[in-house]
Amino acid sequence: MALSGLERRNRAGDLRSEAICQRLAAIVVLSEAELDFLRRVGSGPLSLWAPRSFVDQPASDHPAPRYIISGWAALARELQDGRRQFVQLLLPGDALCPLLHVRQPQTVLCLSMVQTVDGGAIRLATQDPHRFPGIAAAVEMAAAHDRALMIEQVIRLGRQTAYERMANLFVELHHRCSTVGLVHGDGFAFPLTQESRGDLLGLSVVHVNRTLQMMRNQNLIQLKQSRLTLLNLPALREAAEFKPPQVMHVGA
């Protein structure tokens, strides 16, 4: 069937904004007008980054945030002797502006092909809470949610064993992917190499591999062709001691 130019644009925007809409709508109920607004964000110009590329930091002190439409990235830090640590993973629907306001030697590294859209409009919406109460609240709470996830990362690295860390990570990612509609049958695309997983969990590549084998042998997971399936979510949750951070709904 034929679509007018406007309809096609909106359709494309729909698809592109899907992750953003789902992420924010999972936090606060958004009005139809607000969803429309977010869909228009998705019809703006796209940016593309190749796997392994670094997202260049804008020179401006107050850059507009960008939002990930598809693909995975990581906020990474490298030590002088080459050791590397990922601070957090950035998934579709997440904002890509982690260095805001502070100068620190972090970089944003793309782990797969990454598509982003400019989030300047979303920032403007947050500054007009009268017109976009839902968006304003959701963006604020999404930041609190991200903070809660960083706390999880601290717990993992500080007090959990390799096995627990990995289980915890898998459950967290399942939850996050599920929020933005990327999970199908408890499986989801998982574009991390074992080296990346090591950098995220503070482990060596070799140990990542061995821990993974253990979970495979216990029939807890299946991982092939960059697709991770959690075969026994309850057991993984138990081992991980992971509870998804629950955002509280704010009145007014």
Place this chain on the structure above:
Amino acid sequence: MALSGLERRNRAGDLRSEAICQRLAAIVVLSEAELDFLRRVGSGPLSLWAPRSFVDQPASDHPAPRYIISGWAALARELQDGRRQFVQLLLPGDALCPLLHVRQPQTVLCLSMVQTVDGGAIRLATQDPHRFPGIAAAVEMAAAHDRALMIEQVIRLGRQTAYERMANLFVELHHRCSTVGLVHGDGFAFPLTQESRGDLLGLSVVHVNRTLQMMRNQNLIQLKQSRLTLLNLPALREAAEFKPPQVMHVGA
């Protein structure tokens, strides 16, 4: 000399708010009116917590933040089997509202006697950026600064050795204490037991002790009677690979 009631109140407020004023003024230049405003915050009612006590979480979804006037606390998380991890330390001048908007099993544990004041007025000031541009900007950037410190915590726990972690922590604390005027001659009050240090750095008590001995034997630090002195700050910085996160000054 005699002081009027008002003057005395302001003097007391002065002293009490000192950490808050210094913390925020270190980020953004504050006008005299804004400093006065913060001093009045300090003359409000105090709350006291004993060492080892937990700060009870307010039932409200949107509680007013509290600010630490004196003493140290920690945002802590306990695992089911008793393992404990501190996520971040809370020092004088820091806001004491780390669980905002998200339900997670964290607690705030006082590591020494802690005095706080109600920060409701400060939150109101941040919502009136026209009247208090400096305070609004400073509070926002202080949050970004806290986030940068949590990133440091991730790096420590993920990729640094016990020795590096401890050096990094000491340098960070020196920097933070220095910002709020608590450092005298490269030494500052350090109310953490070795167990607390372990919970913060993801180490066992025994290993904390041994690492500490090593640093003592190298004449890098001196720690007695709950007072930590950094004898060789450059060497510690080198070992820690710590760069204090620099807040960027935002235009308008």
Place this chain on the structure above:
DNA sequence: CGGAACGTTGATAGCTATCAATCGACGTGG
């Protein structure tokens, strides 16, 4: 076919945890 990237496996070393015991400081009650 060669090479690069990634995954896998074995052997070894090393860092850190755990267990246990001792010591000093402190406060309390007899």
Place this chain on the structure above:
DNA sequence: CCACGTCGATTGATAGCTATCAACGTTCCG
């Protein structure tokens, strides 16, 4: 005043988790 218990710091011995080194297999691609 002293015995006692508690808390924190310290030390030694041992175990265990994880890193490192090295080699090999697999897949993919030019």
